[in-house]
Amino acid sequence: MVKKESYLDRVLGRIETLDATNLANLAQKLARERSYLETIFNTALEGILVVDEDGEVRYANESGRRMIGLKESDMGSAILWRLIPGLRDSLGLEEGEPLRDSISSRELELTYPEQRYVRMYFLPFKESEGDEDKQFVVMLSDITSEKISKEETIESEKIASILLLAAGVAHELGNPLNSLTIHLQLMERTLSKLEASPSSEKLSNSLQVCRGEVDRLDGIIKNFLEAIRPQEPDFQILDLSLVLEEVLEVVGSELNDRGITVEVEVVSEAPIVRADRNQMKQVFFNLIKNAMEAMRPGGALKIVSRADEEKIYLRFGDSGSGIRQSELSRVFQPYHTTKKTGSGLGLMIVQRIMRGHGGLVGIDSQEGVGTVVTLELPKRNRKIRMLEG
Numbered sequence: 506m507v508k509k510e511s512y513l514d515r516v517l518g519r520i521e522t523l524d525a526t527n528l529a530n531l532a533q534k535l536a537r538e539r540s541y542l543e544t545i546f547n548t549a550l551e552g553i554l555v556v557d558e559d560g561e562v563r564y565a566n567e568s569g570r571r572m573i574g575l576k577e578s579d580m581g582s583a584i585l586w587r588l589i590p591g592l593r594d595s596l597g598l599e600e601g602e603p604l605r606d607s608i609s610s611r612e613l614e615l616t617y618p619e620q621r622y623v624r625m626y627f628l629p630f631k632e633s634e635g636d637e638d639k640q641f642v643v644m645l646s647d648i649t650s651e652k653i654s655k656e657e658t659i660e661s662e663k664i665a666s667i668l669l670l671a672a673g674v675a676h677e678l679g680n681p682l683n684s685l686t687i688h689l690q691l692m693e694r695t696l697s698k699l700e701a702s703p704s705s706e707k708l709s710n711s712l713q714v715c716r717g718e719v720d721r722l723d724g725i726i727k728n729f730l731e732a733i734r735p736q737e738p739d740f741q742i743l744d745l746s747l748v749l750e751e752v753l754e755v756v757g758s759e760l761n762d763r764g765i766t767v768e769v770e771v772v773s774e775a776p777i778v779r780a781d782r783n784q785m786k787q788v789f790f791n792l793i794k795n796a797m798e799a800m801r802p803g804g805a806l807k808i809v810s811r812a813d814e815e816k817i818y819l820r821f822g823d824s825g826s827g828i829r830q831s832e833l834s835r836v837f838q839p840y841h842t843t844k845k846t847g848s849g850l851g852l853m854i855v856q857r858i859m860r861g862h863g864g865l866v867g868i869d870s871q872e873g874v875g876t877v878v879t880l881e882l883p884k885r886n887r888k889i890r891m892l893e894g
């Protein structure tokens with residue numbers, strides 16, 4: 506690919522030929538451009554940082570500096586892991602391990618300089634082709650008010666916990682409904698080839714009624730899912746590896762049919778948390794289904810559970826198609842799907858349930874390599890902290 510030469514490239518290409526006046530003009534022009542860009546970056550409400558693979562902050566705009574409590578003079582030396590404790594663990598990096606070459610999305614609680622929740626995206630980039638120096642743009646958005654309003658809804662709605670189960674059921678009704686639609690179409694097609702008779706006409710009318718009813722059901726389910734909110738979880742002490750086993754038993758034959766292997770590893774201690782059994786099942790089911798749908802025969806799903814002093818981390822790593830950078834910020838949006846038959850609600854439900862448990866969902870993905878979804882949950886001995894409204 507021929508790279509288009511920029512104005513700057515052209516001028517720098519003949520910099521030796523410039524006289525003092527032209528050089529001074531150029532320096533002035535560059536300074537103006539720089540301050541113009543800086544003003545734009547500093548006007549942005551989103552935090553924008555640039556870090557290297559070791560987490561050293563090379564650049565931060567004003568919003569970014571304010572969010573993470575970074576002094577302007579510390580740009581170029583501060584390490585992101587020190588400014589945001591818990592971030593490196595959340596990214597699953599050991600001490601000294603460089604950032605991986607994947608796009609990542611994380612939700613995090615910041616405690617300094619203010620308590621707030623932020624969503625962070627890590628997007629790797631290179632300044633030029635063949636550049637060995639790995640850098641990442643880190644985008645930060647403040648989602649504190651979004652979280653507070655969600656938590657208020659969970660608190661204020663005292664509808665029976667059966668609603669969430671119903672949400673799961675309704676979500677799952679999508680597939681059989683699709684199959685019904687296809688078979689009804691097939692029946693219509695076959696019928697149209699048969700000789701017309703009073704009974705074939707009757708049959709055709711009945712089929713039309715069926716089609717209409719299936720469409721109606723589809724609409725009811727969609728609206729239902731949109732309208733409901735997750736219910737307060739029915740907390741019990743659970744060993745998540747046992748809950749996971751139950752889900753794997755249910756989906757085992759489908760994974761098998763698709764030629765996908767599953768490996769579960771529990772590192773160090775059992776993942777014991779305070780959680781709602783059915784809701785956690787729903788979370789696991791939705792994540793396994795996504796992994797399954799992203800992979801071809803021969804694919805592998807690896808689920809690893811790990812713990813530190815405060816949290817349990819569950820990683821669902823698949824060897825599937827991965828997520829495009831442009832899609833990353835949309836995967837949790839309701840009805841966002843890249844699948845023909847997807848409803849685009851799976852990850853939204855996962856996120857809502859995790860929030861109800863004081864937990865978080867993170868995503869790392871590399872196109873063509875695979876995706877890792879990480880669930881973070883507070884350990885059972887740690888009280889779930891709700892933000893004060």
Ligand SMILES: Nc1ncnc2c1ncn2[C@@H]1O[C@H](COP(=O)(O)OP(=O)(O)OP(=O)(O)O)[C@@H](O)[C@H]1O
Pocket residue numbers: 791795796799823825826827828832836837841842843844846847848849850851852853876
């Ligand atoms: N493991 C994964 N690998 C690749 N892409 C994924 C993965 N998980 C989610 N995605 C992307 O995120 C989108 C949203 O996922 P989500 O589970 O919310 O909806 P869906 O799978 O499309 O539909 P459904 O409601 O049936 O789950 C997917 O359409 C897909 O593009």
Ligand SMILES: [Mg+2]
Pocket residue numbers: 791794795847850851852
């Ligand atoms: Mg899904």
